[in-house]
Amino acid sequence: MAVLISISANDPRPIYLQIVTEVKEQIHRGNLHPGDELPSVRDLAENLGVNLHTVHRAYEKLRDQGVISLRLGQRAKVAALRQQPASREQVEEVLVTRLNELITEAFHLGLSASAFRQLVDELLAEKYGGSHQ
């Protein structure tokens, strides 16, 4: 297991959410695989210079989302990847609200619907190498 996690003081998001995003990103990039161990809460907190509770909160959030598993006396482990797409309710809860916010932001930045769609397509192509169909 090897993982690179960073936080930024300039990022407006709370630190625990930055850690959540970093772990998810590492899994998405293939640097972390199911069964891989994450650093202990104390190690990560000490190395990032944040409070133990902040890292613990991030790990709990990841556990609640089914991304990692937490067991007493063991390091956090990356959970098995989801075999089936999430239910409509879960998608609504996690994605739709944020997508709506982004659409609104795009409107205020003067992006048309097609320009916004093109931007999303470009980003998806960047992540999946053009095979995101």
Place this chain on the structure above:
Amino acid sequence: MKLKLHHPLWVHLPAVILFIILLAIIWHARALLGSNVPLHFGISGMPEKSPGSTWEAVVAIIVSALVFIGISIAVDEDWARRESRKTFNWMSLLDECAVGFLAAFAVSYFSMLHTRIYDLTFPWPYLLAFCGGGMVLAVILEYFRPWNPAEEAALENVQTLAEDVHARIASGQRWVYTETQNPPWLSVLVIGVGALVIAEAIDNWSTKPEMAYLLLACGLAVFLLWGGLGISVTAEYVTVRLGLVGMRLLRMKVADIDDACCHEFSPLRNFGGYGIRFNREMTAFFFSGNRGVKLRAKNGRQFLIGSDHPERLTAVVCEAMGIYR
């Protein structure tokens, strides 16, 4: 999920044969089972403590043999997965050596019990036959073992990671790169040895409480190894921690590092095994594989940190040092 083994199990055949011989020796001595006999002997071969049941000796011998075979399978598999070319793995002789030793002593012990003359002699002929024979056979099998290259053994391209770390440093983020070395054999060893020591403590509880407390402390100390080695690199420090409580083995300022490079070594030849090791050149921390990162401090001291991804670890340390390779 199908488990793909890179180290064939038939290489452990001599140990399994020795284990069957060991069971046959115990079966042959079954008439003695249950009787009260001496269990502990001094260096002179004379009994030291009050007698106990033969079952205690039999269970200890069988469990020890199985633990050593299990550890050997795990160590050899771990070794094979990291081989970038076929190399002779001397650690593969561990189980033949241990089970042969146990079988030889079992013969000597049960012979002694039969004669009722309680003077345990060192069983040189049986050691030669069991350990020697088993190890010769194991050397031949290890020599002819096929090499199944693992994908991860190939040298890694770490350019992307180095650029990623570089970008994070440049943008002023706080970052940490972490790795763990926690091979399966370590868990087997911790549970096996820890349980044996604690069982011995319970056995001594009523007769020798001081010894029981000492054994219990040792058994619990063994459990502290659970979790293996944790390595972390930040912009300021390289840290190596051990086990469940994260005991700090090394904390080195990045500013104090003179050089960092990938290093290939022989665990047995260079350091005499796995764990926390020392030789004339350096202090080493590793629990698996034969590769790591060698750090040379500005004061001349050298440290070797075992790593499953030494190229990545080296790249990260170099980026933290400000060396762009």
